[in-house]
Amino acid sequence: MTSFSDLNLIEPIQRALATEGYTTPTPIQEQAIPYLLQKRDLLGIAQTGTGKTAAFALPIIQHLSQSERRAAPKSCRVLILTPTRELAVQIYESFGTYGRNLKLSRTTIFGGVGQGQQIQAMSRGIDVLVATPGRLLDLIEQRQVRLDSVEFFVLDEADRMLDMGFLPAVKRIVALVPKERQTLLFSATMPQSVAGLAAGLLRDPARVEVTPQATSAERVGQTVLFVDKEHKRALLDELLRDKAIVRALVFTRTKHGANRVAEQLAKTGVRVDAIHGNKSQGARQKALDGFKSGKIRVLVATDIAARGIDVEGITHVINFDLPNEPESYVHRIGRTARAGADGIAISFCDAEETAYLRDIEKIIRQQVAVDAGHSFHAQHIANARATGRRPPGPQRRPQPQRNNNRSRFSGGGNNKLQSAGGRA
Ligand code: AMP
DSSP states (O other): OOOGGGGTOOHHHHHHHHHHTOOSOOHHHHHHHHHHHTTOOEEEEOOTTSSHHHHHHHHHHHHHHTOOOOOOTTOEEEEEEOSSHHHHHHHHHHHHHHTTTSOOOEEEEOSSSOSHHHHHHHTTOEEEEEEOHHHHHHHHHTTSOOOTTOOEEEEOSHHHHHHTTOHHHHHHHHHHSOSSSEEEEEESSOOHHHHHHHHHHOSSOEEEEOOHHHHHHHHEEEEEEEBOGGGHHHHHHHHHTOTTOOSEEEEOSSHHHHHHHHHHHHHTTOOEEEEOTTSOHHHHHHHHHHHHHTSOSEEEEOHHHHTTOOOTTOOEEEESSOOSSHHHHHHHHTTSSGGGOOEEEEEEEOGGGHHHHHHHHHHHTSOOEEOOOSTTBOHHHHHHHHHTSOOOSOOSSOOOOOOOSSOTTTTSOOOOOOOOGGGO
16 A cells, blocks of 8 residues: 655655644545656546545645745745635645645635735745635736746636636636646546646646545435425424434525525524525634534535535535535535545435436435435325326425434434424
């Protein structure tokens, strides 16, 4: 098995990894680091959770520390573009962690917060800049940032970036980065649009691909609960009585939905917060910090806001709504079962979502087990799923079914689930 010392990483980096408790490189690290140390361009097909941040951060830190160059004022030596602020902060923090024994300056640039500090941080030039495209372009236009010292250019989560409409901004940024550079592009998926972008950006790239889908999906205990739409919230209340759900990430399809679910849970005394694009940066960071520290038990999120969230110890992912893009399902459930741990993913499926479920089962290449042992089980949806027909409209009344007393959500714990039959 390869170890970090086989990868020719310098001692201060190895020491930082040891401090973090990393013993062996992940597959993407094992494959990508040798190419990157040779200064090759790289096309990385990998999603968050595979260790891809270290895969690019470690060799970049090593290159930086081995040359005496300095960034010009207002410029940077490394530019990392990410689609979201949360991901920007995480990458920024990772550079701090892996570079702890070396002297590196780093900062972030993203929207939703004042720009004064960002301008200040850039004024004398900086080693590592992690930025989202919109604010970066703003500051470039104001002549507060320039990109003429960039030696390493990383485009992270390129597929998301394009989904979010950042292609024009990315192209404008690329045009400002020196041609002589090392370029890395990471993407979880490789649609035509991303392949096109990569072809224009990368020079003779090495290609590394890791497919964690199957492995992470295998480690996650997945169930689907058929429920009429109007009973979803009551069902969530019922689930959350189970103390085995220590730290849960709940996904909704819309920002509005996230707020509604969070408000309702708060009323029932659950320690909850929501994270989505309409919240200020401060509020999002507060929610994340609370979730990380355990102050908050349930974080309700939309897919985009949850990108790159890297919180350890998420025991449960609950899909309050099924995603209409099946890849999002894989991303979502990958938030639990991090770093070798087992996790549990529970999906609600209403009458309108059975087609989404079919698409998901196609890409994960397995059937999700049905859990009918809850108070709101909608047999008509289960029947429709079995026959592949569209189910009839939602039933008017819940059909309470008594639960057995064993916790079904903890893999066999003995917490008791109470029947929530009368509360709809
Ligand atoms: P990423 O895919 O970069 O978001 O990383 C996912 C998680 O894996 C992060 O919490 C990292 O700290 C962790 N991680 C990355 N590389 C390793 C490694 N070689 N050994 C153990 N944990 C790692």
